[in-house]
Amino acid sequence: xxxxxxxxxxxxxxxxxxxxxxxxxxxxxxxxxxxxxxxxxxxxxxxxxxxxxxxxxxxxxxxxxxxxxxxxxxxxxxxxxxxxxxxxxxxxxxxxxxxxxxxxxxxxxxxxxxxxxxxxxxxxxxxxxxxxxxxxxxxxxxxxxxxxxxxxxxxxxxxxxxxxxxxxxxxxxxxxxxxxxxxxxxxxxxxxxxxxxxxxxxxxxxxxxxxxxxxxxxxxxxxxxxxxxxxxxxxxxxxxxxxxxxxxxxxxxxxx
Amino acid sequence: xxxxxxxxxxxxxxxxxxxxxxxxxxxxxxxxxxxxxxxxxxxxxxxxxxxxxxxxxxxxxxxxxxxxxxxxxxxxxxxxxxxxxxxxxxxxxxxxxxxxxxxxxxxxxxxxxxxxxxxxxxxxxxxxxxxxxxxxxxxxxxxxxxxxxxxxxxxxxxxxxxxxxxxxxxxxxxxxxxxxxxxxxxxxxxxxxxxxxxxxxxxxxxxxxxxxxxxxxxxxxxxxxxxxxxxxxxxxxxxxxxxxxxxxxxxxxxxxxxxxxxxxxxxxxxxxxxxxxxxxxxxxxxxxxxxxxxxxxxxxxxxxxxxxxxxxxxxxxxxxxxxxxxxx
Numbered sequence: 001x002x003x004x005x006x007x008x009x010x011x012x013x014x015x016x017x018x019x020x021x022x023x024x025x026x027x028x029x030x031x032x033x034x035x036x037x038x039x040x041x042x043x044x045x046x047x048x049x050x051x052x053x054x055x056x057x058x059x060x061x062x063x064x065x066x067x068x069x070x071x072x073x074x075x076x077x078x079x080x081x082x083x084x085x086x087x088x089x090x091x092x093x094x095x096x097x098x099x100x101x102x103x104x105x106x107x108x109x110x111x112x113x114x115x116x117x118x119x120x121x122x123x124x125x126x127x128x129x130x131x132x133x134x135x136x137x138x139x140x141x142x143x144x145x146x147x148x149x150x151x152x153x154x155x156x157x158x159x160x161x162x163x164x165x166x167x168x169x170x171x172x173x174x175x176x177x178x179x180x181x182x183x184x185x186x187x188x189x190x191x192x193x194x195x196x197x198x199x200x201x202x203x204x205x206x207x208x209x210x211x212x213x214x215x216x217x218x219x220x221x222x223x224x225x226x227x228x229x230x231x232x233x234x235x236x237x238x239x240x241x242x243x244x245x246x247x248x249x250x251x252x253x254x255x256x
Numbered sequence: 257x258x259x260x261x262x263x264x265x266x267x268x269x270x271x272x273x274x275x276x277x278x279x280x281x282x283x284x285x286x287x288x289x290x291x292x293x294x295x296x297x298x299x300x301x302x303x304x305x306x307x308x309x310x311x312x313x314x315x316x317x318x319x320x321x322x323x324x325x326x327x328x329x330x331x332x333x334x335x336x337x338x339x340x341x342x343x344x345x346x347x348x349x350x351x352x353x354x355x356x357x358x359x360x361x362x363x364x365x366x367x368x369x370x371x372x373x374x375x376x377x378x379x380x381x382x383x384x385x386x387x388x389x390x391x392x393x394x395x396x397x398x399x400x401x402x403x404x405x406x407x408x409x410x411x412x413x414x415x416x417x418x419x420x421x422x423x424x425x426x427x428x429x430x431x432x433x434x435x436x437x438x439x440x441x442x443x444x445x446x447x448x449x450x451x452x453x454x455x456x457x458x459x460x461x462x463x464x465x466x467x468x469x470x471x472x473x474x475x476x477x478x479x480x481x482x483x484x485x486x487x488x489x490x491x492x493x494x495x496x497x498x499x500x501x502x503x504x505x506x507x508x509x510x511x512x513x514x515x516x517x518x519x520x521x522x523x524x525x526x527x528x529x530x531x532x533x534x535x536x537x538x539x540x541x542x543x544x545x546x547x548x549x550x551x552x553x554x555x556x557x558x559x560x561x562x563x564x565x566x567x568x569x570x571x572x573x574x575x576x577x578x579x580x581x582x583x584x
Contacts, residue, residue, distance in 0.1 A: 002384055009381045017369045096330055097365040100358055101382050102350035249332070 006103065007111055014081075014114035032076070032120040036069065039186060040128075054190030059136045061188055063214040066128030068186035069121050070147055071154050071209060075182060077118025078111060079155065080175065083162035085113055090166055095251065106244045110159060138217045142226065146213030149229045154209050156236035157181075159244070166247040185210040208232055258342070260434055260466040261304035261327060265336035267490075268297040268322050296322040298490040299336065309460055309467040311481035311498075315578050319490040320470045321360075324436045327468070328358040340434060354383060357432040361442030364419070365426055366411045372422040373407050376429060383430035390429075397425045401455050417448030424452065428459060435460070437469035441476055453479050474570040488578055498570075506573040508541040510566045511551065516559035527554050531572065536561075541568060 047058045089095040161174045189207035200206040215221040275285040297319040325331040329345030343352035366375045380390040398404045401421040441449040486494040515536045527550045528542035542550045
């Protein structure tokens with residue numbers, strides 16, 4: 001309950017911080033909308049030329065893109081601002097203040113920040129998923145569950161990578177890498193070559209973040225895959241916690 | 257009553273990677289790292305009783321901040337035992353964290369782009385402070401620090417002094433019983449320093465809080481602390497009353513001379529240790545047993561217009577202790 005209240009306070013605080021820079025805010029809105037349109041146009045071109053992405057219909061491919069856009073929203077709204085801040089805190093030593101609060105430190109560093117830039121991505125995701133649901137049909141309950149689990153999985157992966165900044169301090173590569181992961185995740189995984197597909201599925205569970213959730217919601221895969229997704233997300237989440245604790249032991253706290 | 261802080265044989269050793277300068281040094285560093293062990297704190301023991309305000313002194317790099325961080329639970333001690341309010345700090349249990357605070361003069365917890373009140377509101381949620389109680393505390397602290405007017409301004413627009421006062425407010429909102437203050441007056445002007453000092457003293461008295469503070473400004477220590485702990489190169493040099501410190505390390509009095517005409521320091525040297533000569537005024541340190549005789553000789557031999565005997569400034573006493581590295 002206290003964590004929920006804290007989450008709300010963080011959200012409102014971050015919102016008012018972003019509103020301080022009104023011009024930036026408007027510019028970011030426009031950029032995100034243009035980017036979404038660009039991606040949509042790219043996918044449209046494939047299908048326009050009769051290309052079919054690994055046996056996926058146009059509407060189904062849109063569902064995958066919808067899930068990817070949803071994660072992009074999570075990334076832009078929460079992950080990116082917060083992960084950036086972790087490395088900033090390590091450099092400046094202000095992680096100390098987080099560690100001194102009687103609140104789970106992983107929770108704090110994961111949700112304190114919030115950027116409105118992600119909201120248009122959620123809007124686009126909503127439109128794409130609604131269109132797919134309206135044309136080829138989707139199970140709404142499965143969709144919500146799959147989105148939630150995909151979010152957790154993506155979060156855990158991103159958080160583990162960001163945690164390494166306690167040693168390496170620079171986050172630049174991590175953010176670039178996650179951006180690339182999301183870029184690949186916007187197409188159904190079967191659109192890729194087999195070796196690459198195996199890599200995306202098992203080495204980095206990218207396909208579990210977008211393709212599998214879309215497949216379950218579309219009914220292409222049974223609900224058993226939701227359980228699999230839950231297990232995978234749970235395992236990654238657990239690992240991210242253990243890894244964070246481990247990293248904190250190495251955190252010397254930037255001296256005076 | 258139980259001691260609030262117990263440190264026994266507290267030690268901290270850091271492993272620091274060493275790198276030779278230049279490109280070759282970097283290459284070598286990349287292939288095979290050499291580490292150097294740095295003992296920041298070596299076997300320091302002390303205890304703090306409830307309600308005590310203790311000054312924690314030492315030159316830069318003496319191990320003050322490292323010790324404070326071990327007491328606050330940010331660093332794990334390499335050796336020794338530490339208890340604060342009966343807790344092992346490094347476990348960072350909620351019950352412990354809710355009753356302590358650490359203020360670092362060179363690190364801000366306030367949100368830079370937002371008004372002070374936003375940070376305060378977050379802390380209220382963190383520490384589960386109910387709304388009416390939160391309002392009462394903000395009102396009380398703001399009045400004590402005289403910063404009511406700036407609470408709604410973005411932190412980045414505040415002066416250093418205002419910011420530090422607001423930092424203290426954020427750090428004490430949860431009414432901690434133990435305060436670790438690391439250079440809380442760093443860089444502040446005299447007025448702001450005095451305000452911060454008064455606030456800390458009043459808070460400690462009204463709440464019965466225990467305070468351990470470091471400062472480079474002796475005025476802070478003189479105004480707040482009756483007891484001081486000195487550390488130098490990670491070792492404890494002295495632990496006791498301010499007066500005992502002066503008596504032990506400064507068996508001197510300071511003689512201030514106002515002269516008819518300027519004199520060379522060499523001309524004053526026979527009477528005591530010359531600390532400063534500026535035009536027609538001079539300051540000398542004279543050992544207490546020789547004081548009467550020295551003053552008599554000065555009055556007889558020098559063109560003295562005025563002469564005063566005072567306690568030497570604390571800065572000089574402490575500086576002397578550190579230069580000589582004497583063990584207490």
